Amino acid sequence: MEYIYAAMILHSAEKDINEENVKSIIEAAGIEADDARIKALIAALEDVDIDEAMETTAMAAAAPAAAAP
Amino acid sequence: MEYIYAAMILHSAEKDINEENVKSIIEAAGIEADDARIKALIAALEDVDIDEAMETTAMAAAAPAAAAP
Amino acid sequence: MEYIYAAMILHSAEKDINEENVKSIIEAAGIEADDARIKALIAALEDVDIDEAMETTAMAAAAPAAAAP
Amino acid sequence: MEYIYAAMILHSAEKDINEENVKSIIEAAGIEADDARIKALIAALEDVDIDEAMETTAMAAAAPAAAAP
Amino acid sequence: MEYIYAAMILHSAEKDINEENVKSIIEAAGIEADDARIKALIAALEDVDIDEAMETTAMAAAAPAAAAP
Amino acid sequence: MEYIYAAMILHSAEKDINEENVKSIIEAAGIEADDARIKALIAALEDVDIDEAMETTAMAAAAPAAAAP
Amino acid sequence: MAHVAEWKKEEVLELKGLIDKYDVVGIVDLLNIPAKQLQEMRRNLKDKAVIRMSKKNLIDLALEDCNASKNNIVDLSGHMDGQVAIIATEMNPFKLYKILEDSKTSAPAKPGTIAPEDIVVPAGDTGFEPGPFLGELQQVGIPAKIDKGKIVVQKDTVVVEAGEAVPKDVAATLSRLDINPMEVGIDLKAVYEDEAVYTSDLLAIDEEQTMADLQGAIRSAFNLSINAAIPTDETISSIITLAYTRAINVGVEAAILTSETSGPIIGLAQAKMLAIASAVADKAGAIDDELAE
Numbered sequence: 253m254e255y256i257y258a259a260m261i262l263h264s265a266e267k268d269i270n271e272e273n274v275k276s277i278i279e280a281a282g283i284e285a286d287d288a289r290i291k292a293l294i295a296a297l298e299d300v301d302i303d304e305a306m307e308t309t310a311m312a313a314a315a316p317a318a319a320a321p
Numbered sequence: 322m323e324y325i326y327a328a329m330i331l332h333s334a335e336k337d338i339n340e341e342n343v344k345s346i347i348e349a350a351g352i353e354a355d356d357a358r359i360k361a362l363i364a365a366l367e368d369v370d371i372d373e374a375m376e377t378t379a380m381a382a383a384a385p386a387a388a389a390p
Numbered sequence: 391m392e393y394i395y396a397a398m399i400l401h402s403a404e405k406d407i408n409e410e411n412v413k414s415i416i417e418a419a420g421i422e423a424d425d426a427r428i429k430a431l432i433a434a435l436e437d438v439d440i441d442e443a444m445e446t447t448a449m450a451a452a453a454p455a456a457a458a459p
Numbered sequence: 460m461e462y463i464y465a466a467m468i469l470h471s472a473e474k475d476i477n478e479e480n481v482k483s484i485i486e487a488a489g490i491e492a493d494d495a496r497i498k499a500l501i502a503a504l505e506d507v508d509i510d511e512a513m514e515t516t517a518m519a520a521a522a523p524a525a526a527a528p
Numbered sequence: 529m530e531y532i533y534a535a536m537i538l539h540s541a542e543k544d545i546n547e548e549n550v551k552s553i554i555e556a557a558g559i560e561a562d563d564a565r566i567k568a569l570i571a572a573l574e575d576v577d578i579d580e581a582m583e584t585t586a587m588a589a590a591a592p593a594a595a596a597p
Numbered sequence: 598m599e600y601i602y603a604a605m606i607l608h609s610a611e612k613d614i615n616e617e618n619v620k621s622i623i624e625a626a627g628i629e630a631d632d633a634r635i636k637a638l639i640a641a642l643e644d645v646d647i648d649e650a651m652e653t654t655a656m657a658a659a660a661p662a663a664a665a666p
Numbered sequence: 667m668a669h670v671a672e673w674k675k676e677e678v679l680e681l682k683g684l685i686d687k688y689d690v691v692g693i694v695d696l697l698n699i700p701a702k703q704l705q706e707m708r709r710n711l712k713d714k715a716v717i718r719m720s721k722k723n724l725i726d727l728a729l730e731d732c733n734a735s736k737n738n739i740v741d742l743s744g745h746m747d748g749q750v751a752i753i754a755t756e757m758n759p760f761k762l763y764k765i766l767e768d769s770k771t772s773a774p775a776k777p778g779t780i781a782p783e784d785i786v787v788p789a790g791d792t793g794f795e796p797g798p799f800l801g802e803l804q805q806v807g808i809p810a811k812i813d814k815g816k817i818v819v820q821k822d823t824v825v826v827e828a829g830e831a832v833p834k835d836v837a838a839t840l841s842r843l844d845i846n847p848m849e850v851g852i853d854l855k856a857v858y859e860d861e862a863v864y865t866s867d868l869l870a871i872d873e874e875q876t877m878a879d880l881q882g883a884i885r886s887a888f889n890l891s892i893n894a895a896i897p898t899d900e901t902i903s904s905i906i907t908l909a910y911t912r913a914i915n916v917g918v919e920a921a922i923l924t925s926e927t928s929g930p931i932i933g934l935a936q937a938k939m940l941a942i943a944s945a946v947a948d949k950a951g952a953i954d955d956e957l958a959e
Contacts, residue, residue, distance in 0.1 A: 515903065
C-alpha cells in the first residue's frame with residue numbers, strides 16, 4: 253500500500269500526484285521505487301475522484317458500528 | 322494526516338518510524354516539516370500497535386465498490 | 391480487472407505468476423497487453439499471500455453502501 | 460476456478476464468452492483445457508446476468524454476522 | 529444439482545466417482561443423463577478434496593471483515 | 598447421508614420421492630439398500646418440507662465466515 | 667390345539683386371517699383408553715388400519731400359524747404388554763407410528779393407576795389463593811408456601827415414581843393442579859413388515875434431525891458446487907460472486923488499482939489512517955487540527 257499512501261500524502265497536501273512526486277516520497281522512505289507500479293498508480297488515479305472515494309469511506313465508516321460485533 | 326500517512330508508508334515497508342524518516346518523506350512531498358508535530362506523533366505511536374489499530378477499523382473501512390457506479 | 395483475473399487463473403492452476411504467463415493469458419483473451427501494468431501487477435502480488443488475500447474481506451471495504459444510510 | 464476466471468476476463472474485456480475464447484485463455488495459462496468443463500460453464504452462464512452476480516458480491520459482503528447461527 | 533448429489537452419494541458410500549457410477553445414479557432417478565455434464569463433474573472433482581469442499585462455507589469470502597476474528 | 602442425497606436428487610429433478618425411487622438410486626450407487634431406513638426417510642419427508650429446508654439453508658450459505666468452523 | 671376351546675380356535679383363525687391380509691402387522695397396547703375414545707380412533711383409522719383386541723396367548727398362536735408365510739413374524743410376540751391388540755395396515759410402519767403417537771392425549775391420573783414415568787409437580791405459582799390447599803400440598807409431600815398472595819410450589823417435586831401406583835390423595839391433588847400425567851392412546855410396541863420387526867425406538871422419527879440432515883445436505887452440495895466450481899443453475903451466480911469477490915480482495919490487498927478496486931483501496935487507506943489517528947487522538951499534538959475535530 254506504500255504507493256497509495258504516497259499518493260494520499262500528495263493529495264492531502266494538495267500537491268500534484270505525478271510520477272516524480274510519488275517516486276520522491278517512496279525513495280525518501282528508503283524503498284526502492286518500482287517505476288511500473290508508480291506508472292500504474294498514476295494511470296489508475298487519473299480516473300478516480302479521490303475526494304469522493306474518501307467521502308464515501310467517511311460515511312460508511314461513520315455508519316455501521318452496527319455491523320461490528 | 323500527511324504525517325500519519327508517512328508513518329504508514331514506513332510501517333508498510335517495515336522501516337523504522339522515526340523522526341528522520343518521517344521528516345524525509347514529508348519533505349520529499351514538498352511539505353514544510355513541522356518538527357514538533359513529528360515528535361508528538363512518533364511519541365504517540367510508540368504506545369500503539371499499528372497493525373492492530375489498522376485492522377480494528379479496517380471493517381469500518383467500509384467503503385465503496387458497491388457505492389461506486 | 392483482467393490482469394487480476396489472469397493472476398487468479400495462474401494461481402488457481404498453481405502456475406507461476408510471471409510476466410510471460412500473464413501476458414499470454416491477456417493476449418489470448420484478445421486484449422492488447424500493457425507491459426507496464428503487468429509488471430506492476432507482478433510487483434504488487436509479490437508482497438501478498440494470495441490465498442490469504444482472497445479470503446481477506448477487502449470487500450468489507452466494498453461493503454456497506456448497503457449498511458450505510 | 461480457472462474456467463470461471465477465464466470467463467470473467469472475457470466479460471471484463473467485453474469479449475464474447477464462448478468455448479473457443481475460454482479455451483484459448485485456459486491453454487495460454489498452460490492448463491490442459493477440458494472441453495466438457497468449458498461446455499458446462501458456457502451453458503450455465505447463458506442463463507446468468509454476470510453483472511448482477513457481481514453486484515451481489517457487495518451485498519453479500521454487507522450481509523451481517525447476525526445471519527450466522 | 530442432481531449431478532452434485534450423485535457425486536455426494538458415491539463419496540459418502542466410498543464408491544468410485546466415475547462416469548459409469550454417476551450415470552447409473554442419474555438414470556436410476558429417471559433423469560436422462562447428460563454425458564458432457566458428467567464428464568465435467570468428474571473432471572472438476574479430480575482436483576478437489578471433497579470433504580473439505582463440502583464443509584467450507586463457500587460464501588465465506590464474501591462475508592464481512594466484521595465477522596472475521 | 599446417502600438416503601438424504603438420493604431424496605435431494607429426486608427433488609432436484611422434480612421426481613416423486615417414494616420408496617421405489619430412492620431404492621433405485623441407492624442400488625444404482627452400488628449400496629445395499631436398507632428398506633427400513635428408506636421407509637423412515639419417506640415417512641419423515643412427508644412432514645418435512647424440502648423447499649423450506651432449501652430456503653433456510655440458502656441464508657446460511659450466504660452468511661459469513663463466522664458460520665464456518 | 668387339542669385342548670383349545672372352539673371359540674378360541676375361531677378367534678385364532680380370525681386373527682390369522684387379519685395377519686395374512688395385510689403386509690404390515692403391529693402389536694399395540696391400548697393405553698388406558700376409554701371405550702368411547704377407542705371407537706373414535708378406530709373411526710379415524712378406518713380405511714387405513716384395523717385394530718383387533720385379543721388375548722396374548724391367542725395372538726401368539728395366530729403369529730405361529732402365520733410364520734410360514736410371514737417369516738419372523740413370531741418375533742412380535744416378545745413385545746406384547748398391557749392391554750394388547752393387533753393393528754394391521756398397508757401403511758408405512760413409520761407413518762403408522764407417527765399417526766398413533768400424534769393421536770395420543772393426556773388424561774388425569776386415576777387412583778391406583780401405574781405411573782408410566784415419574785410424575786412431577788413443577789415449582790412455581792399454583793394460582794391458588796392461600797387456604798386449605800396449602801396443607802393438602804404439604805400433606806402429599808410437596809413443599810409449598812405463600813408468596814405474594816398465592817400458593818407457590820417451592821421446587822420441582824416427584825410425587826409418584828415411575829412404576830408406582832398413584833395414591834388416592836395424590837391423584838386428587840394432581841387433578842386440582844390440572845396436571846394430567848397419564849398418556850391415553852394406542853401405543854405401538856412393534857411392527858412387522860417384510861421379514862423385519864421394527865420396535866418403537868426405531869419407529870420414532872426425529873423431524874428436527876431430518877430437517878437438519880436436509881439442510882446439511884443442501885449446504886454441502888452448494889459448498890461443493892461452488893468450491894469445486896461445478897456450475898449448476900442454482901450455483902452459477904454464487905460461483906461468479908465468489909470469483910469476483912476473491913479477485914477484488916486480492917486486488918485491494920495487493921493495492922492493484924483498477925476501475926473496480928481504486929475506490930476501495932483509497933477507502934481502505936483512509937480508514938486505516940483514521941484508525942491510527944483515533945488511536946493516537948488523546949496524545950496532544952500528535953494529530954493535526956483537521957483530524958482532531
